[in-house]
Amino acid sequence: MNPGQCFKRSIIHGAPPSDKPPPDMPPSPHKSHFLQNSDNERVKVTVRSRPLTKAEESREDVIPVVFVNPDKSTVTVRRKGSFVDYTEFKFDAVLGASATQADVYAVAAQPIVLDVLEGYNGTIMAYGQTGAGKTYTLADVVINDAIQSRVEGIIPRSAANIFEYASNDKNHEYHISMSYIQIYMETIQDLLNPETTNLQIREAEDGGIFIAGVHEIEVKSLEDVVTLLMLGDCNRQCAFTKLNAHSSRSHAIVIITVEKKTFSLLDSTNSSEGRRISKGILVGKLFLVDLAGSERLKKSGSEGLRAVEAMSVNMSLTALGKCISARADPSITHVPFRDSKLTRLLQESLGGNTKTSLIINIAPCCDHIQETLSSLKFGIRAMKVGSRAILNFEEEFRVLNRHLQENTQSKDKQAGNDTKSHNQGVNPESHIDAQTNSGSKCSNILDHKGKVSRRAERNILKKSTKEPDFGQDSKDVSVNCGEEEIRELQRAYKKHYVDELQNVQVK
Numbered sequence: 001m002n003p004g005q006c007f008k009r010s011i012i013h014g015a016p017p018s019d020k021p022p023p024d025m026p027p028s029p030h031k032s033h034f035l036q037n038s039d040n041e042r043v044k045v046t047v048r049s050r051p052l053t054k055a056e057e058s059r060e061d062v063i064p065v066v067f068v069n070p071d072k073s074t075v076t077v078r079r080k081g082s083f084v085d086y087t088e089f090k091f092d093a094v095l096g097a098s099a100t101q102a103d104v105y106a107v108a109a110q111p112i113v114l115d116v117l118e119g120y121n122g123t124i125m126a127y128g129q130t131g132a133g134k135t136y137t138l139a140d141v142v143i144n145d146a147i148q149s150r151v152e153g154i155i156p157r158s159a160a161n162i163f164e165y166a167s168n169d170k171n172h173e174y175h176i177s178m179s180y181i182q183i184y185m186e187t188i189q190d191l192l193n194p195e196t197t198n199l200q201i202r203e204a205e206d207g208g209i210f211i212a213g214v215h216e217i218e219v220k221s222l223e224d225v226v227t228l229l230m231l232g233d234c235n236r237q238c239a240f241t242k243l244n245a246h247s248s249r250s251h252a253i254v255i256i257t258v259e260k261k262t263f264s265l266l267d268s269t270n271s272s273e274g275r276r277i278s279k280g281i282l283v284g285k286l287f288l289v290d291l292a293g294s295e296r297l298k299k300s301g302s303e304g305l306r307a308v309e310a311m312s313v314n315m316s317l318t319a320l321g322k323c324i325s326a327r328a329d330p331s332i333t334h335v336p337f338r339d340s341k342l343t344r345l346l347q348e349s350l351g352g353n354t355k356t357s358l359i360i361n362i363a364p365c366c367d368h369i370q371e372t373l374s375s376l377k378f379g380i381r382a383m384k385v386g387s388r389a390i391l392n393f394e395e396e397f398r399v400l401n402r403h404l405q406e407n408t409q410s411k412d413k414q415a416g417n418d419t420k421s422h423n424q425g426v427n428p429e430s431h432i433d434a435q436t437n438s439g440s441k442c443s444n445i446l447d448h449k450g451k452v453s454r455r456a457e458r459n460i461l462k463k464s465t466k467e468p469d470f471g472q473d474s475k476d477v478s479v480n481c482g483e484e485e486i487r488e489l490q491r492a493y494k495k496h497y498v499d500e501l502q503n504v505q506v507k
């Protein structure tokens with residue numbers, strides 16, 4: 001058979017895991033990349049190869065070029081037009097076309113979700129060319145009422161996992177909230193409140209990155225999450241292209257925040273009835289990132305606005321590639337995070353305070369060989385990116401204060417008085433009264449910017465260092481004090497969540 005001659009084969013993808021190489025594979029392919037798993041914290045990379053589509057399968061000229069071996073976690077790619085030149089890539093995990101959504105979740109998502117429940121930040125990100133299966137992997141929600149079954153992607157599965165874990169854990173209290181944004185042509189939009197366009201990225205005092213004014217909606221069940229996902233999807237930019245009938249034209253990010261309140265027992269003699277006091281809150285943030293796919297305009301046939309969208313996506317993915325390359329090379333000190341909104345927002349996910357799992361989605365068809373190679377190389381580079389995730393433990397009043405601050409900023413912005421309040425200051429009494437029924441008390445704690453005032457903070461900390469008299473267990477009790485203040489802040493921020501779901505708008 002001549003090199004380059006095309007023939008149809010249908011068993012390459014979707015074949016069950018097997019150690020045996022396909023019959024036309026060389027016994028020992030040239031290994032250009034090989035990376036052993038190590039215990040060191042770094043970005044974990046899983047490759048998922050989707051099945052051939054019906055159209056791809058029916059073609060007579062399909063040549064097998066991508067060979068996945070889930071047992072060895074390798075992907076071998078035959079170079080274009082060659083029968084002897086193979087390149088093997090080794091990843092943390094490789095899943096073929098027969099892998100189910102549950103398989104992908106178990107390998108690439110569950111470990112991160114469990115870490116988030118322990119108070120770490122986590123990112124699960126899908127990368128790959130247009131039509132390779134990123135949205136399917138992350139966001140797919142199929143509910144089949146007839147047989148009462150659900151086929152779900154990583155986002156709903158993560159949410160289900162989180163709620164199940166929280167409901168089984170009687171030793172902690174959980175507060176779970178969700179935001180959903182898209183980066184469309186370099187602007188950040190709140191998909192749960194599309195009226196607010198061009199949200200800004202800010203850096204917190206501890207160096208963390210957050211989006212100012214984004215809606216953070218409390219969710220109490222998987223159904224809440226699915227409802228918000230569907231609402232957000234209505235607002236997400238999608239369009240028909242030759243390569244994907246529902247091509248995402250934006251990067252979409254779901255952020256699920258899990259706050260886990262930890263307690264000390266005051267009366268250890270009777271643990272079931274003993275009084276508990278709050279020790280603090282573990283805060284884990286889960287970023288679920290459905291990147292828009294890279295796309296060659298010639299192939300996708302995008303024109304006009306579609307072409308501009310594709311160029312914007314390609315540019316931000318190039319920026320992502322540069323950041324990954326810089327992070328993977330210890331000799332490079334400057335990482336160009338500020339080159340795009342995407343990289344700025346994902347800064348912590350690329351070697352910062354976050355545990356990251358990257359899924360490389362590939363389309364097995366020989367037409368996409370160049371894109372597949374480029375995605376696999378991206379994955380190999382990403383495996384060299386280390387991370388330094390730490391437990392996020394906050395004292396309760398700080399968490400409440402942060403909520404209040406973020407909501408205040410968002411409300412100020414919506415009311416169009418952001419600048420005014422900065423220039424003139426906000427009357428603390430009227431500001432708090434507008435949000436709570438106990439304004440005068442809160443105004444003792446919050447300063448004019450809605451932050452815990454220095455004086456109140458000093459008082460809280462002063463009180464918390466006093467040894468409280470709680471009997472024998474008193475040494476355990478470190479943060480009992482300031483409870484009055486905490487209750488007032490609780491009242492203040494609770495107000496913000498009332499009817500939040502009803503405020504969600506659809507364009």
Ligand SMILES: Nc1ncnc2c1ncn2[C@@H]1O[C@H](COP(=O)(O)OP(=O)(O)OP(=O)(O)O)[C@@H](O)[C@H]1O
Binds near residue numbers: 049051128131248361
């Ligand atoms: N593992 C899979 N099994 C079955 N069908 C799949 C799989 N992966 C993807 N598909 C199908 O392939 C098509 C393209 O997938 P999807 O929209 O998820 O691609 P994408 O990578 O998100 O593309 P884009 O970047 O253009 O948004 C969809 O019809 C989807 O249902």
